[in-house]
Each structure stands twice: as C-alpha cells, then as structure tokens.
Amino acid sequence: MSDFITFWHMHAPILSILIPAFTAFSLVLLGNPGSGALEHDPRQPWRRGISFISILLGLATAISYFMMASTGQITVYQLGEWSAPFGIVLVLDRLSAFMVLLTYVLATPVLWFASKEWDARGRYFHVMYHFLLMGVCGAFLTGDLFNLFVFFEVLLLASYVLLLHTQGKARFQLGIHYVTINLLASALFLIGLGMIYGNVGSLNMADVARLVPILEPEQHKLAIAGGLLLFVVFGIKAAMLPVGFWLPKTYAVATTPVAALFTIMTKVGIYAILRVNGTVFDDDFSQAMLQKWLLPIGLVTSLYGVIGAIGADRLRRFIGFMILSSVGTILIAIAMSNTQAWAAALYYLVHSTLIAAAFYLFSGWITSQRGEFKDHLKIAPQMKQEKITSITFLVIALMLAGLPPFSGFWGKVFILQSSAQSAYQGWIIAIILIVSLLSIIALTRVGFVLFWRASRPEDNPKEPAYAVYQALPDRAPARNNQTIYVLLAGLILYVVFAAPIQQYTLATAEQIRDRSLYINQVLKKDREGNVISVASYDPTYLPETKYGGEALDSNAHYIPYIISENSLKGEHISPYKQRQIQQQLNNESVAPTDAQLKPMEP
Structure with a gap:
C-alpha cells in the first residue's frame, strides 16, 4: 500500500491527462459506424461503459487532487525526468486542482445525460468528449507556455468536431466562423510565444516570471508585448469584448450536451489570464497595463452581455449573452488584482459555469416541449409540463440573477466587498448592481414569454393544431431534467458550504500571488x-x-x-x-x- 501511495504522489499530475487520452484512443480502436447505425450497434454499450468508467476515474482523480492541494502543497511532475526549465513540467497547486475538479463536476453529469440518446446522433462523440477533457485538464496543469498552446489546440480540435455533432447547415456555417477565429488566435499565440522566447530564453512559467523583471529595457518591452499578445488570445478564448461576439450564436447552434460542456471553455481563457497575465507577468509595468485595460473591458463586457440578453430572440442566444455578462463580472474581480478579489472571482467562476450549463440543459427541455416554436422567444401554447418547467426556470433565474440566498448573490457580495481596495470602487459597484437589475428584467421577459403569456393549447380534435400538440412529448427528454436537478443541487450545496469554499479560494489566491513560492517549487537550484x-x-x-x-x-x-x-x-x-x-x-x-x-x- 505504501508503494502505491508513493507511486500516486509521484505521478498524480499526469493522470488527469492520461486517463482521457487513453480512453479516447481506446474508443477510436473500438470503431464507430455511421450515426444512423449507432443506436443498434452492439458496441455502443461498450462505448458508453468505457466512457463513463473513465470519467468516474477522472472525477476521483480530481477529488484526490483537491485534497492534495488543500494542504498547500505544490506538486511538480517532470516529464522525461528533466527539471524545469530544460524539460516540460506539470504543476499541481490549489488553482489547477480547483479547475480540474470543476471540469469533472460539470463533465460527469453532462456525459451521463448525453449517453442516453445524444451520443448516437453523430460519430465519435465519446472520443471527442475525452479529447476535450484531456486538453482542458492539460491546460490547467501545465507549467510551460508552449505546452499551454499545445493543450489549447487539443481541446479546440475536439471542440470543432463536437460543435458539428449531428451536423446541420447552421452548425456548419457557425462552425466555420468558430474555426477561423480560433485559428487566428492560435497564430497570435505562436507569435506571442516567439516574442517571449526570443527575449527571455525560456517558456517555463516559473522561469519567465523570474526573468522578466530583470531583463534589459528593450528585451523587457518586447517580452511584455508578447505577454499582452497572449492576453488578447486568452481574451478570445474567454469571450471578453471586443473579441467575444462569436459566443452567443456559436453556442446556440451546438447540441444540448455540447453547449452545456462548452461552458467550461470560457473558463480556460479566464484561468490563462489569471495564471499568465496575473502572476507570470507580475512586474509593475505588466500589472499597470492589466489594470488599465482589464477593468474597463470587464465592465463593458458585463454590461453588454446583459443588454444583449434583453434583446435576444432565442433562449440559447439569451444564455450565451448571460455567459458574456458573467465573464465580464469575473474579469472585473481579476482586474482589481488583490487577494480578496481573486478569491471572489474563483468563487463566482464556479457558480457561473454550473448555472449556465443547467440553463443550456433547460433550453433542451423547453425545445422538446414547444414543438415548432423550439427555443424562440415567441408566444406559444402552454407546455405539457408547465408547472415543473416553470418552477425549474424560477430557480435557475433566481440563481443566475444573483438573488439571495443563492450562490450568485454571494459571489457578487464577495466581489463588492473586495472593491473597497480599488480606486474605481464606485464604478464597480454601480455596474454590478445595474447588471443585476437588468438581469432580473431580462429573465422576467423570458419567463413572461415562455410561461405567463403562453396561449391555451388547442382542444378541438378536428383542428390540425390539436394533433400537432398531442404529438408533443409529455415528459422531458431522457435524463434531461434529472441532470438539471443534479447541477442545481450542487449549487445549493455550494451555498451551504460557502464558508470553507471561500477559505479555500482565499488560500488559492494567496498561493498564486506568491510568485517566489511557485518559482522555488518548480525550478531547481x-x-x-x-x-x-x-x-x-x-x-x-x-x-x-x-x-x-x-x-x-x-x-x-x-x-x-x-x-x-x-x-x-x-x-x-x-x-x-x-x-x-x-x-x-x-x-x-x-x-x-x-x-x-x-x-x-x-
């Protein structure tokens, strides 16, 4: 047993990458017929079984990461047994453990939902699902900037295929836009890395953090320019303005489980901003530039997102705009650049991810109940499950708007408390309160259209509308409502345990701001x-x-x-x-x- 524990502590950081990687390769070898034959393929239960066992192993690994990191320990895994900065390393600290756990807390119930019907509507769903998890976990764990680029490409390649899952003209058109934007971002990423490496001589995060402040003036300026170029790339991934217009329409055409899973994708960009631009480039000039630009970007993004939500004509686009607004709120907290604000940003980040995923799943439920009206915000006949859907929507709306006693409320309270140290406290408080008010108005509009103004269904059997209405399902798609309840229950528990979670996020913020600790743990002497x-x-x-x-x-x-x-x-x-x-x-x-x-x- 002691040998196993020793082995685990030595190799733990690589397991969250290897588990989904080997699962995806195994599923590729298992084969995959055309989408029309998947439901009756005798190998389909094997695909689902292998996939779900793998994600449970990943969840158990993520929980163990969280427990290891809770002690304050930073675990460094040397690939090829070469120390940083000469070899690539994976670094498991409080922040990476927190993000990996969030990834699996979201991915596990979504996969359980998708494995009932959605995975049979297109080829290689489970393969791409696990490649996406591999890329996301790798991005959270890597301690090398070029390796961060590699894992970004892995998760993006998987997301391209998942976005087009089940095909369709709209998915193909917006898929082309999504691919084009991300290819441009990848090119900028490489240019930024080249500028950093050419002037610093290293791409290891700890080494770059150590060397940037002592560079010659010209080299320092070019290295900082490379870092700001990475900031633009991460902003595209996080969907902040003015480079985040792509998100509402793109996520709106994705299938229900894919859209729910994609809510973690914007958080990869936010993580990269926090890790790279917030801590690696931590000299006075970099922090001044970050605070100068990031705060107004966050304020505008938050306000623009909720205004876009008010004018949205479809529920899925409405959710996309609300995601933009939540991204802006998180960026406001990061821009304040103090420990309490970063802790608040991490707390709110979990809330915004899970509630957006639950809302996308809810949109799938609504679409199935409204027939030809789908998720369009137009007056339609009452849904057959009007009572339970209206109650579910009310809970989601209260959480998303940030009303007490739910997690969104506490996340915003923590952010407002941390603004006491900011010179722009008035602007921060005003925008967050205005956005909260507009969110209530936007959600009230949605509820008004979907439920309160819904027309009575046709009750004359002689009318064609009667047969159309009777043909609609009288229950939610398989596992849809149960998955929503799981996510909402998780958010309720998130409030119940808000005190210890806030303590963890505060300790996390303190750890990632302690550059000397990170450098001493990663680099050899x-x-x-x-x-x-x-x-x-x-x-x-x-x-x-x-x-x-x-x-x-x-x-x-x-x-x-x-x-x-x-x-x-x-x-x-x-x-x-x-x-x-x-x-x-x-x-x-x-x-x-x-x-x-x-x-x-x-």
Missing part, C-alpha cells in the same frame, strides 16, 4: 542555492549531445541537479562527460557566483 537557468538567452550556446562529440563544458556540474539519478547513469551521459561532472564537483573553484549557463568551448 545548485549547491550554492542559485536557480539553474539561462539569463538572458544566448543564441551562441550549443549544448553537447550524445552525437556531438566531446567538448569542454563549464556547466557539467549542474547536470546532477536537473536530471534524475537513473538518467545520470544512462548511456546518454558519456564517460567523458561523467569525468567532467565529477572533476567540477570536486573542484570548488569552478563554482560560479550565479547559476547561469555559460557557452561551451568550440
């Missing part, structure tokens, strides 16, 4: 206590390789600190290099005053 890194980037430095011959290397004594003992004894470390390592370790005079790599002799 030599025997003098100096970080082993490159400062600044030297393009003339060429490391010796197994195939590059033998050359005098003044950095040989650093090797035992950045690779594992087994690798040190392996075939890639030549006898000549081994002798240099030993000689330099035995010779105190070669120890430099700092731990920066030096060019090798030609």
Whole structure:
C-alpha cells in the first residue's frame, strides 16, 4: 500500500491527462459506424461503459487532487525526468486542482445525460468528449507556455468536431466562423510565444516570471508585448469584448450536451489570464497595463452581455449573452488584482459555469416541449409540463440573477466587498448592481414569454393544431431534467458550504500571488542555492549531445541537479562527460557566483 501511495504522489499530475487520452484512443480502436447505425450497434454499450468508467476515474482523480492541494502543497511532475526549465513540467497547486475538479463536476453529469440518446446522433462523440477533457485538464496543469498552446489546440480540435455533432447547415456555417477565429488566435499565440522566447530564453512559467523583471529595457518591452499578445488570445478564448461576439450564436447552434460542456471553455481563457497575465507577468509595468485595460473591458463586457440578453430572440442566444455578462463580472474581480478579489472571482467562476450549463440543459427541455416554436422567444401554447418547467426556470433565474440566498448573490457580495481596495470602487459597484437589475428584467421577459403569456393549447380534435400538440412529448427528454436537478443541487450545496469554499479560494489566491513560492517549487537550484537557468538567452550556446562529440563544458556540474539519478547513469551521459561532472564537483573553484549557463568551448 505504501508503494502505491508513493507511486500516486509521484505521478498524480499526469493522470488527469492520461486517463482521457487513453480512453479516447481506446474508443477510436473500438470503431464507430455511421450515426444512423449507432443506436443498434452492439458496441455502443461498450462505448458508453468505457466512457463513463473513465470519467468516474477522472472525477476521483480530481477529488484526490483537491485534497492534495488543500494542504498547500505544490506538486511538480517532470516529464522525461528533466527539471524545469530544460524539460516540460506539470504543476499541481490549489488553482489547477480547483479547475480540474470543476471540469469533472460539470463533465460527469453532462456525459451521463448525453449517453442516453445524444451520443448516437453523430460519430465519435465519446472520443471527442475525452479529447476535450484531456486538453482542458492539460491546460490547467501545465507549467510551460508552449505546452499551454499545445493543450489549447487539443481541446479546440475536439471542440470543432463536437460543435458539428449531428451536423446541420447552421452548425456548419457557425462552425466555420468558430474555426477561423480560433485559428487566428492560435497564430497570435505562436507569435506571442516567439516574442517571449526570443527575449527571455525560456517558456517555463516559473522561469519567465523570474526573468522578466530583470531583463534589459528593450528585451523587457518586447517580452511584455508578447505577454499582452497572449492576453488578447486568452481574451478570445474567454469571450471578453471586443473579441467575444462569436459566443452567443456559436453556442446556440451546438447540441444540448455540447453547449452545456462548452461552458467550461470560457473558463480556460479566464484561468490563462489569471495564471499568465496575473502572476507570470507580475512586474509593475505588466500589472499597470492589466489594470488599465482589464477593468474597463470587464465592465463593458458585463454590461453588454446583459443588454444583449434583453434583446435576444432565442433562449440559447439569451444564455450565451448571460455567459458574456458573467465573464465580464469575473474579469472585473481579476482586474482589481488583490487577494480578496481573486478569491471572489474563483468563487463566482464556479457558480457561473454550473448555472449556465443547467440553463443550456433547460433550453433542451423547453425545445422538446414547444414543438415548432423550439427555443424562440415567441408566444406559444402552454407546455405539457408547465408547472415543473416553470418552477425549474424560477430557480435557475433566481440563481443566475444573483438573488439571495443563492450562490450568485454571494459571489457578487464577495466581489463588492473586495472593491473597497480599488480606486474605481464606485464604478464597480454601480455596474454590478445595474447588471443585476437588468438581469432580473431580462429573465422576467423570458419567463413572461415562455410561461405567463403562453396561449391555451388547442382542444378541438378536428383542428390540425390539436394533433400537432398531442404529438408533443409529455415528459422531458431522457435524463434531461434529472441532470438539471443534479447541477442545481450542487449549487445549493455550494451555498451551504460557502464558508470553507471561500477559505479555500482565499488560500488559492494567496498561493498564486506568491510568485517566489511557485518559482522555488518548480525550478531547481545548485549547491550554492542559485536557480539553474539561462539569463538572458544566448543564441551562441550549443549544448553537447550524445552525437556531438566531446567538448569542454563549464556547466557539467549542474547536470546532477536537473536530471534524475537513473538518467545520470544512462548511456546518454558519456564517460567523458561523467569525468567532467565529477572533476567540477570536486573542484570548488569552478563554482560560479550565479547559476547561469555559460557557452561551451568550440
């Protein structure tokens, strides 16, 4: 048992990436016929079983992450046993554990709902579902900026396919727009990474955070420009204005379970802003730029989203605009750049994700009950389940509008309390209160159209409308209402346990603001206590390789600190290099005053 616990602690961070990855590959090997034959395919129960077992394992792993991180421990996993910044690392801290747990808390009930009927309407649903989870979890866990780009691409590729699931003209048209926007964002991402690497010499987050403040003025400006370019990319992912217009229409055409799952996608962008622009680029200039631009962007996004919701003509687009408004609220909290505000942002982030997912599932329920009217906000005959749907809508509306005693109310209260330290407290309070009032008006309009002004159904059997109405289902789609109840119950528990959750988010905010702690945990030091890194980037430095011959290397004594003992004894470390390592370790005079790599002799 002790061996298993040791193994778990050593390899835990990689499991949330490997579990969905191996599941997706296994499902690909299982095969997938055309969508019309899926329901009767004998392998379909196997797909569903494998998929659901995998997501339960992922949920258990996420819970264990949360418990590990609750102690304040930062776990670093070295891929290939190479230390940062020379190798890629995964970092499990309070923030990443929090976001991975949120991902699985959302993904598990949504998959349970989708596995009843929706997964049989298109090919490779479960494959892409798990590839999306792999990309999302990888983005939350990686400690490397380029690796963040890679995981963004993984989740985006999966989202392209999921968006087009079950096909359709509208999905194809908006899918093209969605792909085009994200390809542009990916190009900007690479340009930003190039600017950072060309001036810092590293893409490891901890190393970049350490080196940016001590760069030469010209290099510093170019590196910051690269960081601001990443901010634009993350803003596109988070759907903040003026680069977030794509979200309401795009999410509106996605299938019900896909739209519900996509609510976590905007939070990946918010996470990246918080992690990269909020903590990695944490020098005075970067923070000044962030506060100068992010606060007005958050205020405008929040206000624009709720105004768009008031004018929406379809329920799904209404939800998309409300997501935009919630993104703006979270950005307001991040822009205040203090520990209490970041804790409030994290608390509100969970609420906004789960309530938006529940609302998308509710729109699927409404669509099935209204026939040809679907989710259009037009007067239609009363739904057969009018009482239960109206009660469910009322609960969702109260939560979404931020009325007491629900989680949205407490999230906004925490944000307003944190604004006491801001010079723009008046603007923040005014906009949040105005948005809350407009949200109530927008939700009242929706309820008015869907329920209060609904016409009486046709009761004359001789009329064609009577047969059409009788053909409508008299109950919710399979597992639809149960999944909504699970998410709403989770949000109620979220309020019940608001105090310990707020304590965790506060500790999380304190941890991610403590850059020195993050740097000390991720980067290795030599025997003098100096970080082993490159400062600044030297393009003339060429490391010796197994195939590059033998050359005098003044950095040989650093090797035992950045690779594992087994690798040190392996075939890639030549006898000549081994002798240099030993000689330099035995010779105190070669120890430099700092731990920066030096060019090798030609």
